[in-house]
Amino acid sequence: MSTLIDGLSLGSVYALIALGYTMVYGIAKMLNFAHGDIIMVGSYAIFTTMSLCGFPLVAILVAVVVCTLLGIAIEKVAYKPLRGASPLAVLITAIGVSYLLQGIAQLIYGSTSKPVTIINMGNFQIGNSTVRVSSIVTLVVGAILMVILTLFINMTKTGRAMIAVSEDRGAAELMGINVNKIISITFAIGSALAAAASVCYLFQIPSTMPTLGAMPGIKAFTAAVIGGIGSIPGAVIGGVLLGVIENVCKSTPLSPFTTAIEFGLLIVILLVKPTGILGKKRREKV
């Protein structure tokens, strides 16, 4: 039972990260490989504020602000000049930014992993399995943020402008939408979600290191693609699914092959439905 709940909480962490990927891909049509490392920066922001002053809430706030500014800065410096260039060039720059963030973190904090505990939460018993309060908190926080995001996208004016930009950037520009502003907002929201993801991540795994963002980044990207890249609910489903499978695999004797099973699942889903579970079928007009 608790493997399920742990799986769901890990899944909601992946979902939060995947949301960042899907939004940036859906609207700015580019793969932000550095998204995983924004989480690492968020966790280091929490680590520094916790060691300076002990208030968890202040730390979370600082993390969100730092990540959002970082997201916008990356977009302005690394991706805006490449707006017209081929998507592959943008992909390589994103990889460059990702290595840059890891290098800087390693220089400042050294590459040893540092323990970070935000709030010590107890646990409670359900049947014979104990469930950690932090998993429940992660689930709840994840759910709330996803609901807020979907509401924001569908209800508010900027949200609809985002959908317009994702449908057809050229037409959106003609309709007087300032595309650059919208893309910066997308990166800002994506990075804020990454900050939230880093908080939930630290609930689960109380330690941070420079390469923290690499593996979760790839797994969240896989989740976003499973769910259908570009669709917000898709990212949530993909993330949760991946989290549960990872946790279930780990408790079975198959656990050395967990990564192989996860990525195997991705290939199977994509071959059955090439654009992911909720992905839109984009047919090239002949």
Added chain:
Amino acid sequence: MKKTLARIFSVALVLVMAVATLASCGGSAKNYAENNTEYFIGATGPLTGDASSYGISVNNGAKLAIKEINAKGGLNGKFFKYEMKDDQATASLTASGYDALYEAGMQISIGAVTSGACESFASKAEENNLLFMTPSASTASVISDRSNGFRICFGDPDQGVLAARNIAAKYTKVGVIYDTSSDYSKGVYDAFAAEMNKLGKSFTAKTFDAENNKDFSAQVEALKDCDVIFLPIYYTEAGLIAKMAVSKGCNAVLFGCDGFDGIKDQITNKETGELEVSNKIMYITPFDANSTDPTVKSFVDAYKAEYNLLPDQFAADGYDAVYAIYNAMKAANVDNVTISPSELCDIVRAKLTESTFVFKGATGEVTWNEKGEPTKVPQIVEFN
């Protein structure tokens, strides 16, 4: 017209190439150390990447030892030079690091930090008969396959056997979590499992690997009601498992090996300073940071003064590896700075494998058999 021009140009090119090659042919097996002004001790270790915390600790320990030796006037007037190349624990970077060091005049080395990299380092060192005293590569085959290999820390097998005997004696429900992607962890676990079967004791084993070494909820959940969990892993993952055990309400004893040293600062709350983990923690280790033994105390104080960090077992091993080489060279009173690596290797090996030669370092007293395996008196540290 164009054809003739191309032909002249290509002939000229070949001529130039021929002249260049004749001028620059160099001999092969030459002693790169002939113009050394100091003894050169080399090493490779992971300074970036996931295993970098172990590489950096060994590097700090070794640098501290070199600083102290040079401060005391070096070896009859001649000083020591030390350098560690970053190998990210991969075989190819270890190989290129070793070549760079060897051609810069390395005469002796403390090998590589991780077992995988040390295998690559050792096989290249064997070709040049260069001695290496690895501080932490504990896989048995790194030393046993060749004659120029020595080691400071315990070998995997004897740690596994020792842990099995201790656990089998005191506890009934036994759980194990080990890392399938780490050669150290697997080596200790295999010896442990063999010994436990010999003693007729059963245990349940759970695994993780380098890609999933952060979230241990599934593993801890499965071993929740064991009285002891044996963890042949490094302290970073051990700290996470300890915290997970607390949040899962499991209060089994956490039994570790020499990789556990350093877990203390992983589980102490930075502000309040007291431990966040209530479980009893025991681990086999040759090095205890707060032991009262004078050599250990002087090392710990010097390390804290130098890096204002508490030294972990890796730092102690690095420190001892350099001192072991220094003591052996002093006992054999080597004084030729430009001695070739293989000559120095034979001298130091002869000295180290003498039954009378005992080295007292931060990690306790050590003697070496002729295979290069250390024999140490183990202590079991306990807290909580």
Added chain:
Amino acid sequence: MTSCFEKIKNGFVGYFGNIKRGFKPKYYINYAVITLFLIINIISQPKTSTTTLLANIGIAIILAVSLNLVVGFLGELSLGHAGFMCIGAYIGTFISNQIFNTIGSKVVVLILTMIIGGLVAAIFGYIVGFSALRLKGDYLAIVTLAFGEIVRNICMNIPAFGGAIGLKNPHRYGNNLYIVAFVMVLVMLILIQNLIRSKHGRAITAIRDNEIAARAMGINVTYYKLFAFVLSAFFAGVAGVLYGSFNSIIKYGDFSFNKSIEILVMVVLGGMGSINGSIIAAALITFINTFLQNKLPGDLSALRLLVYALILMVVVIFNNAPALSKYKDKYSLSALYKKIYAKITDKLYAKHPDKKQAIIKDDSASWSSIPTKIKMDEVLSTDINTSETLPGGNENDIDTEGKRDE
């Protein structure tokens, strides 16, 4: 009835006759440069550190050019190239450990394992190729990435492959592996360049330019996609075998996701669709990695990651940012090369001005186009001497703008 010896002789004469007649120095420069480079190094018996560097460069070139076949010519992004290398390395080393005592000489073992390792990797290439038939762009990228991770995870856990400790290779090939590596580079260059410069090469590039139109022209898209993936996987496997026989131990960690990215970066920086570009980029990046590793000892090594990242970003942004294109034409390396080339051709053609070659400008920025501006067309010439084809000599092989047929 000419004896069979005669037939063979004529066959050879005919074979090399064709090549001689269609010989254009421009396409054989990279062969000449590499053979010369190899001969120089063999004569000068380099130090062990240079032989290690050369071997790594040779392996990197094979990987970069084989990935270029898929990414540059077929236009399909593959992030799992290290997975094929991992298969090649493990299979190669495993087999060489088994058969070494039966076959004494290292060279024979190496050649045998290279073929077997390559073929096994090619089979996996076929499997990945199938997924390329249904998926495009980002989705294919993630599937290839997943493939790389799966292969690595499985190789790590197979007990026969040495599990976590890694597969030991007691019969390390030793220092002159770089000779075999560069010979393999030449073999691969010959095969891949000849493939590209033929009707099959045109078919593959047609698929990249416009798959719908290629299908409508009756090109069997499935066949060519699989062919490209299988060939590229074969050479990646061979590179893996070379890597395995060069290092005394191989661990699953050597073939991580970062390795695939490193190879992709070599292809993109060298210019997708340009084989010489991949060769130069592969050599350069391997050199920078080793150079930084030596020059930044101890704790500065974190700087290496930083320097690598900065080089990456600056070069890619400079090359591809549309806003910088006017600076790019003025200051970039290729602009310099064009100026020198223009000066030389002016002097040479001073006597017959009509033959000066027109420089064609093409630029379009979409997923299917090539980010860096390489004159793809020249790469596709097919080594035939067009002067003979039409009666009346070779006057009408140069069209109005003075461009000679290729």
Added chain:
Amino acid sequence: MSDKIMLKTEHLGITFGGLKAAQDINLNIKEKELYGLIGPNGAGKTTVFNMLTGVYKPTTGKFYLDGEDLTGKSEETINKKGIARTFQNIRLFNNMSVIRNVLVGLHNQPQFRCSPFESMLRFPRHFENEKAMRDKAKELLRIFGLEEERNNLACNLPYGKQRKLEIARALATNPKLLLLDEPAAGMNPNETEELMETVRKIRDEFNMTILLIEHDLKFVSGLCDEITVLNFGTVLAQGTAEEALNNPEVVKAYIGN
């Protein structure tokens, strides 16, 4: 004009999830005939083309080329059987020169058979093939007056010439039936005139059966022997050009009352 039927479609139709894009289309095109397919935008003309070339699989009905049933086959097999097409929005291989575009068209011709391994190892067959293909391509380009620009990149050609290149490339696959999708779209009057001349020349020189979609009624009536008018996916009128164009139904559909 022999009366052998080159292309026969029986109740050809396709529905995209409920939307009947085209239904119950019956065409009988005789050999060497110039057949027109006209109708207002969205009448399903290009959909019929896509069904004939295998891009879409028709849901109802069948179509036969020279008596052979090709319904539902893949685009490659249909092209090998002898149907070549041009596209509404030009789809050339932009990074290749003009002559290479045509060479790609010649790829599957039986007389140029050569396996990839033969090309890789530069066997004699590779050289013979390449020379023969080049000659054939040059002839084709000469007919279309593109021979001078054969080494320029396809994307550098002016619009009219790009259209002609696309037709030349389609002819290179040596088809029995040539489908032209709005060849005269976006052309000024004398370019259209020139194109009509070229189409006639193709039909006579290559004795090719041609089915074309066009909005320019002057182009269609001047060129086509018979035409079919489509409206909302169904056949409105069939017959010779004058008959169909004066049919009150067609006039109503086009001009609207």
